[in-house]
Amino acid sequence: MLRCDFLVIGSGVAGLTFAIKVARLLPHSNVVIVTKAGESESNTKYAQGGIAVVLDSYGDSFDRHIEDTLRAGDGLCDPDIVRMVVTEGPDRLNELIEWGTDFDEKSSGNFDLGREGGHTRRRILHHKDITGLEIERKLLSQAGTLPNITLSTHHFAIDLITQHHLGKEEGHTGAPVNCYGAYVLDSQTGKIETYVSKITLIATGGAGQVYQSTTNPLIATGDGIAMAYRAKARIEHMEFIQFHPTALYQHPQSSPSFLISEAVRGFGALLRTRSGELFMRNYDERGELASRDIVSRAIDSELKKSGDEYVYLDCRHLDLNAFRDHFPNIFNKCSELGIGLSGDMIPVVPAAHYLCGGIVTDRDGQTTIENLFSCGESARTGLHGGNRLASNSLLEAVVFAHRCYKKSCEMVEGITFPEGIPEWNEEGTTQPDELILITHNRKELQAMMSNYVGIIRSGERLDRAANRLKIMYEETEALYKRTKISPQLMELRNLISVAYLIVQQSLKRKHNVGVFFKV
Numbered sequence: 001m002l003r004c005d006f007l008v009i010g011s012g013v014a015g016l017t018f019a020i021k022v023a024r025l026l027p028h029s030n031v032v033i034v035t036k037a038g039e040s041e042s043n044t045k046y047a048q049g050g051i052a053v054v055l056d057s058y059g060d061s062f063d064r065h066i067e068d069t070l071r072a073g074d075g076l077c078d079p080d081i082v083r084m085v086v087t088e089g090p091d092r093l094n095e096l097i098e099w100g101t102d103f104d105e106k107s108s109g110n111f112d113l114g115r116e117g118g119h120t121r122r123r124i125l126h127h128k129d130i131t132g133l134e135i136e137r138k139l140l141s142q143a144g145t146l147p148n149i150t151l152s153t154h155h156f157a158i159d160l161i162t163q164h165h166l167g168k169e170e171g172h173t174g175a176p177v178n179c180y181g182a183y184v185l186d187s188q189t190g191k192i193e194t195y196v197s198k199i200t201l202i203a204t205g206g207a208g209q210v211y212q213s214t215t216n217p218l219i220a221t222g223d224g225i226a227m228a229y230r231a232k233a234r235i236e237h238m239e240f241i242q243f244h245p246t247a248l249y250q251h252p253q254s255s256p257s258f259l260i261s262e263a264v265r266g267f268g269a270l271l272r273t274r275s276g277e278l279f280m281r282n283y284d285e286r287g288e289l290a291s292r293d294i295v296s297r298a299i300d301s302e303l304k305k306s307g308d309e310y311v312y313l314d315c316r317h318l319d320l321n322a323f324r325d326h327f328p329n330i331f332n333k334c335s336e337l338g339i340g341l342s343g344d345m346i347p348v349v350p351a352a353h354y355l356c357g358g359i360v361t362d363r364d365g366q367t368t369i370e371n372l373f374s375c376g377e378s379a380r381t382g383l384h385g386g387n388r389l390a391s392n393s394l395l396e397a398v399v400f401a402h403r404c405y406k407k408s409c410e411m412v413e414g415i416t417f418p419e420g421i422p423e424w425n426e427e428g429t430t431q432p433d434e435l436i437l438i439t440h441n442r443k444e445l446q447a448m449m450s451n452y453v454g455i456i457r458s459g460e461r462l463d464r465a466a467n468r469l470k471i472m473y474e475e476t477e478a479l480y481k482r483t484k485i486s487p488q489l490m491e492l493r494n495l496i497s498v499a500y501l502i503v504q505q506s507l508k509r510k511h512n513v514g515v516f517f518k519v
């Protein structure tokens with residue numbers, strides 16, 4: 001049994017920012033980060049476009065950013081949270097810069113601000129088209145300088161420890177649920193360890209892997225949300241899945257799909273059907289710069305009309321030297337695939353990209369479970385409402401990591417370690433003899449979600465999805481009860497829970513709003 005003051009689950013921007021701050025303020029505390037893959041593998045690492053922050057010396061204003069965020073969220077944002085996040089952005093940005101993050105500047109020395117769909121101003125700070133990688137690297141190197149942080153890679157959090165494990169009553173009887181840490185599988189030894197903590201932070205990111213076609217890496221299986229759901233935390237807005245309109249179309253399909261950043265449209269690229277027609281102005285007067293949901297639905301509708309598998313993103317008229325400078329990663333990927341941007345267009349298709357909902361938190365990142373916090377993509381803070389504005393998620397992650405840190409540091413002294421926490425009980429389980437069944441079920445789930453719970457939903461398709469999920473749930477639970485825990489099995493179980501929440505919350509939503517569209 002391992003005891004720590006702070007247990008951080010996840011090493012993306014949210015988890016690392018929180019851990020660094022806590023470890024600095026309380027040098028005698030011990031902060032443990034567990035992360036299920038390599039230290040940098042996360043959605044953060046793949047973020048391209050950048051982070052949206054208002055810099056008033058650049059002719060922008062908080063009010064404009066707030067308005068843009070509220071407009072994207074379509075009436076479902078919490079306006080107080082939006083104001084709080086936008087106005088706290090500049091301080092958090094300065095910290096990232098202090099920790100070494102390098103944002104692109106023009107020759108004048110001013111930041112080179114990008115513009116993305118739904119923003120009425122240029123306000124996206126970026127590092128080429130690999131902003132997330134730059135932030136992740138700098139945060140990891142900061143965390144590495146702090147002796148009271150332990151980062152354990154290939155450690156997979158399985159379940160939160162609550163009073164249920166102590167045999168006490170909880171939740172539905174009116175007593176609040178308390179979190180005392182988590183059971184964690186060391187994937188390399190196969191051993192399940194008990195991490196007892198005063199404060200636990202879920203920073204496990206999104207769940208794009210619930211779909212067949214997604215820009216999210218393999219780690220994005222919604223584990224934290226599923227764990228919190230099992231522990232009876234409130235989970236909301238799971239029906240709001242943002243599809244990115246322009247993932248690179250490749251045949252055969254690869255997962256994750258390579259993202260062609262929104263900033264490319266901000267740079268002037270145009271969408272055309274395969275027969276060469278421009279179509280975005282038929283859907284929205286902002287054309288290519290309309291928000292993601294509108295562009296994704298427009299593409300979906302063009303594909304349905306034409307029967308084609310993709311549309312094109314046309315960069316042929318752009319200054320390609322400047323393009324290569326801004327988007328070296330995208331330029332190189334296209335070149336590798338033989339797409340020469342002066343003569344060829346890029347085939348693109350929408351893919352699941354961002355989860356707007358998640359674990360409900362208050363303005364300090366506290367969940368409905370005592371001593372359990374969440375921030376980053378796993379949380380539903382009230383910022384995004386029905387649709388996230390581009391580049392607002394890195395901003396949300398750093399602002400809420402800071403707020404979680406402030407609140408939890410105030411609380412930690414008053415929390416004592418509980419006694420009598422049992423070790424994980426593996427009795428009666430055996431090694432799985434057919435791991436392939438788990439792989440098949442994951443693929444079946446992803447195909448089912450893409451077919452029935454995609455950009456445009458219907459009551460009938462959602463009912464079908466619910467029926468199929470029930471069978472998958474029963475099969476997987478039976479396997480879970482008799483088999484030794486593995487990351488593959490846990491991810492499948494978590495994906496099924498996340499899919500269930502998406503389907504159930506989609507069935508409940510009666511009106512189309514934000515990215516939610518039901519016919």
Ligand SMILES: Cc1cc2nc3c(=O)[nH]c(=O)nc-3n(C[C@H](O)[C@H](O)[C@H](O)COP(=O)(O)OP(=O)(O)OC[C@H]3O[C@@H](n4cnc5c(N)ncnc54)[C@H](O)[C@@H]3O)c2cc1C
Pocket residue numbers: 009010011012013014015034035036037039040041042043044045046047048049050051052131132155156157158203204205206215216217219220223224259353354375376377378390391392393394395397
């Ligand atoms: C291709 C792409 C481009 C994007 N571009 C932008 C952009 O330009 N601007 C923007 O604002 N946002 C962008 N986003 C979204 C943004 O990157 C994410 O929302 C944000 O990085 C999430 O950070 P996070 O720390 O919450 O989660 P993540 O960065 O995903 O980190 C989650 C961490 O949790 C770990 N983990 C998960 N489950 C477990 C478990 N069971 N046990 C232990 N560890 C676990 C993972 O291994 C990982 O370390 C993009 C996303 C993608 C995929």
